[in-house]
Each structure stands twice: as structure tokens, then as C-alpha cells.
Amino acid sequence: MSLPPSRRAAGGPRQLFSTTRAERVALARQQFFEEGVRPSGLVGEQVIQSWMRCTRAHTDRGRLIAFDPVTPSRLHATLNRNHELLDAARAELQTMESSLAGTDSRVLLTDAQGVIVHVTHNPSAPAQPILCKTARLGVNIAESVVGTTAPGIVTCTGQACTVDGAEHYFDYLREMQCAAAPIRDVHGRLAAVLDITVEARPFGFDAASMVALYATTIENRLLLAQSADRLVLRFQASPGLLGTPLEALAGVGPDGSVEWLNAAGARLIGRLPESGPRDVERVFGLDLRTLLRLGRRDAAQPVRLASGLGVWLRARLQAPDGVDFRHAVGVTAAPGTSIPAIEPLLSDSPAPAVADDGTLRGHSRKLIEETLATHGGNISHAARQLRVSRGTLYRRLRSWQQDDPLGE
Known part of the structure; x- marks a missing residue:
């Protein structure tokens, strides 16, 4: 039995669950913009917070939106500034566009400031x-x-969201539907926003789940691209999840500290402390040497984390010039040979063996020198075992000579 109009006007309970979504949003706009009432439960909290920010910045919701002109020089600078992001996202954007080709949806990728750097x-x-x-x-x-739009909210908050129809602040955008998710870099900062948008019709599929999946994959690719000269750990409770958007990733710096975790890694291990030690052994329960030895194996290995949780882990050390040391870890010098066998390549004066200082850089140098010693200083044979070019190996040796010309 419905309440008489007089009782509803006097503050009787609103029948929220008998209305459509469009009616709930219309009621939310009425409460917020006309009555000054917070429409909790009618629209999401992210939308309400966005309306509050927009009310302070924009007074006329009915006006047309004026976009800044896009000049060639400004566009070139924007794309150049985001080339690393675009390289990491290229394959996934192509896959998304192929999947959405039969719909009227468009894929948008913006930088951290909200400027579009890719659009379908x-x-x-x-x-x-x-x-x-x-x-x-x-x-x-x-x-x-x-x-208020989904990519706009993500740019402000860093949290995934959807914005439907009249949830947009400006009347001009009421025909839009959008779903967006964040992409973060190795510093944990917002690097980009991935968005799916359609006009004048509903999506017809779960756009929020789709955009979250692809944003995670792009983020993982970006983290790997930004982790040159880092030990990258891939791990999960099931080996079948490695190589998928659900895999956990961690980056270990040259000093043996855990520099970053992706979202899946943070869920398995916990958030890294803002300050204090992030030593890899404290976080993973495995020291750097053990992790590097695990890197010799192509297949994931079962390990137990410091928390006691058992996971499958794969390690890889990728140098900035493309050297992959997985197959060199643990190589020992041949009997009767010594590390100084490479000294003719570096200088005329004897060069002492470089001690393993416990850092990734120290491990890398020691492995190269041990591999060279194993092959009697033969650059070609050592490069073949390390799976790099001779030129790459020569550049490494020359860079060490420049860093330490006196062999000190």
C-alpha cells in the first residue's frame, strides 16, 4: 500500500528499491543539487564526492564544455612524454580494440593528468x-x-569506478556510460587511466571487469619495463596463475631491497612499509643469492615465504642492455683458472677479482667474470653461455674499467 502524497511530502520513507536505476539517479540529483541532501545509497560514494568537487569548481551544470585546443606541438610533447606507457600498453590496447570491434564502445587511455594519449x-x-x-x-x-566521469574520478582518487548516464555532473554528458581503472608505476604513483566509453546506449557487457583486467595487464607490463637492472620475482599460490593478470610481481633493487609490489603481490605479502627495512630476505624469507640461483630454472619453483605461505616463484634478472643472467647464476670458475683472466681486455695493469658485495650489481659482475674465467677469457664462448652479444659483453667490461680504472 503506497503512502498518500501528503505523508510522502512530510518526510515518509522513500521506496528506493521499487525504482529503476535511472529514477534513483534522478532522485539523487534532486536531493543533492536542489535540496542540499547527501544522496547516500542512491549513487556511489565516488560519484557523490565528485559532485562535491565539481560544485566548487563549476557552477553551471547546463553549460557546454569548452575543450582546450590541441596543437601539434602540444600533442607531440604529450605522446613523447608517455612513450614508455604507450609501448607497454600497445599489445593490450590492440587486443581490447579487437574484442570491442563489434560494439559501439571506445577505448581511451589517458596519462596521469587526464590527457588522452590513445583512443579507438x-x-x-x-x-x-x-x-x-x-x-x-x-x-x-x-x-x-x-x-564527473569515470576517468576523471580515477585521475583524482586512483580508484576504479563506473559512471552511468545522469551520474555525470554536466547535463551535456548524460548520454555517456564509462568505466575506468588506474595504472600505476614502480613508485606506486598513478601513471595512466584506462577507460571504456559508450554513447547513447548501455554497454551490454561487464565493462568494469573488462577494463580492470586490461589495466592490470598493462600495469604489469609497465612495471617490468621500468625494472631494468632489477631482479623481478613472479609468484602466486598456483603455478597456473603465473603469466596471467593474476600473477604477483615484485622488483628487487641492486641493494637487495624490495622496491615495489604489484597489487597481487601486495595481497599475498602485505603492503611494503613506507619507511624502514625492505630487505628481500625479511619480506620473502629467501636471501638474494638463493633467489638468483632460483633464476637458473625456467620453471617456477615451490618456496615458502617469510609468512609461512607456500607459493610458486620464478626469478629473472634483466640488465638494462638486455643481458639475462638466468643461465649464468651459480657458474663457478674452472680449476686452475682465476678471475684476473679477463685483465687484458680491461687494462695493462692487473685487475683483482671483484668480490660479491651482496648487491645485484656485484652478483652480475662476478657472474660475468666467472664465466669468462671458465672459458679462459674467450669473449665469444662467454657471450654464448650468457646468451648476449659480444658487443654487449665488451661494453660491460669497458664500463667497469671506466668506473674503476685503477682496479681499486
């Missing part, structure tokens, strides 16, 4: 007047410019 163009899609204006390279779609 679908010539076969019906007229999309709003997307034609907004979905262009170099256009800034940050919340400060276009109000």
Missing part, C-alpha cells in the same frame, strides 16, 4: 556527437575540465 576510432559506429568532440588525442578529460 570506430568508423562503423553510429553517430556519436559527444565522443567525436571528446575522444581525441591530446584532449584533457580530467574532472576539472569535464566534471
Whole structure:
């Protein structure tokens, strides 16, 4: 039995669960913008917070959005600044676009400031007047410019979200549906936002799950690309999850400290402390030498973390010039040979053996010198075992000579 209009107006309970989503959003807008009431339960908290920010910055919700002009020089600078991100995202963006080719949805990738650095163009899609204006390279779609949108909220908060229809702050964008997720770098900072947007119709699929999956994959690729000269650990409770978006990743720096974890890694190990020791043995329960020896194996190995949790782990040390030391870890010098066998390549004066100082750099240098010693100083044979070119090996040796010309 419904309440009389007089009782509803007097503050009777609203029948929220009997309304459609569109009606709930309309009621939320009425409460927030006209009555000054917080519409909790009608729309998500992220949308409410965005409305609050937009109310302070934009007074006229009915106005048209003015976009800054995109000049060639500005666009070139933006793309150049984000080349590492675009390289990491390229394969996944192509896969996404192929998957969405039969829909009217578009894929947008923005940088941390909300500037579009990649966008899908679908010539076969019906007229999309709003997307034609907004979905262009170099256009800034940050919340400060276009109000409440999914990518705008992610840029502000770093949290994935969806924004549907009238949840957008400006009336101009009421026909839009968007879902976005963050992409972070090795420092834990927001590096980009991945978004799926459609105009004048619902998605017809779970856009939030799809964008989260691809954002995670792009983030993992970006973390790996930014981890040159780092020991990268891949681990999970099941070996079948390695190499998938669900794998946990960690980057170990030259000093043996854990520099970063991806989201899956943080869930298995816990957040890294903001300050204090991050020693890999304290975090993983395995010292650096053990992890490097695990790197000799192509297959993941079962290990037990410091917490007691059993996981499958694969380690790889990738140098900035492409040297992969997985197959050199643990090589020992041949009987009767010594590390100084490489000294003719470096200088005319004897060079003492380099001690393993417990860092990745020390391990790498020691492994190269031991491999050279094993092969009697033969660069070609050593390069073949290390799976690098002779030129790469020569460059490494010369760089050490420049760093320590007196062999001290």
C-alpha cells in the first residue's frame, strides 16, 4: 500500500528499491543539487564526492564544455612524454580494440593528468556527437575540465569506478556510460587511466571487469619495463596463475631491497612499509643469492615465504642492455683458472677479482667474470653461455674499467 502524497511530502520513507536505476539517479540529483541532501545509497560514494568537487569548481551544470585546443606541438610533447606507457600498453590496447570491434564502445587511455594519449576510432559506429568532440588525442578529460566521469574520478582518487548516464555532473554528458581503472608505476604513483566509453546506449557487457583486467595487464607490463637492472620475482599460490593478470610481481633493487609490489603481490605479502627495512630476505624469507640461483630454472619453483605461505616463484634478472643472467647464476670458475683472466681486455695493469658485495650489481659482475674465467677469457664462448652479444659483453667490461680504472 503506497503512502498518500501528503505523508510522502512530510518526510515518509522513500521506496528506493521499487525504482529503476535511472529514477534513483534522478532522485539523487534532486536531493543533492536542489535540496542540499547527501544522496547516500542512491549513487556511489565516488560519484557523490565528485559532485562535491565539481560544485566548487563549476557552477553551471547546463553549460557546454569548452575543450582546450590541441596543437601539434602540444600533442607531440604529450605522446613523447608517455612513450614508455604507450609501448607497454600497445599489445593490450590492440587486443581490447579487437574484442570491442563489434560494439559501439571506445577505448581511451589517458596519462596521469587526464590527457588522452590513445583512443579507438570506430568508423562503423553510429553517430556519436559527444565522443567525436571528446575522444581525441591530446584532449584533457580530467574532472576539472569535464566534471564527473569515470576517468576523471580515477585521475583524482586512483580508484576504479563506473559512471552511468545522469551520474555525470554536466547535463551535456548524460548520454555517456564509462568505466575506468588506474595504472600505476614502480613508485606506486598513478601513471595512466584506462577507460571504456559508450554513447547513447548501455554497454551490454561487464565493462568494469573488462577494463580492470586490461589495466592490470598493462600495469604489469609497465612495471617490468621500468625494472631494468632489477631482479623481478613472479609468484602466486598456483603455478597456473603465473603469466596471467593474476600473477604477483615484485622488483628487487641492486641493494637487495624490495622496491615495489604489484597489487597481487601486495595481497599475498602485505603492503611494503613506507619507511624502514625492505630487505628481500625479511619480506620473502629467501636471501638474494638463493633467489638468483632460483633464476637458473625456467620453471617456477615451490618456496615458502617469510609468512609461512607456500607459493610458486620464478626469478629473472634483466640488465638494462638486455643481458639475462638466468643461465649464468651459480657458474663457478674452472680449476686452475682465476678471475684476473679477463685483465687484458680491461687494462695493462692487473685487475683483482671483484668480490660479491651482496648487491645485484656485484652478483652480475662476478657472474660475468666467472664465466669468462671458465672459458679462459674467450669473449665469444662467454657471450654464448650468457646468451648476449659480444658487443654487449665488451661494453660491460669497458664500463667497469671506466668506473674503476685503477682496479681499486
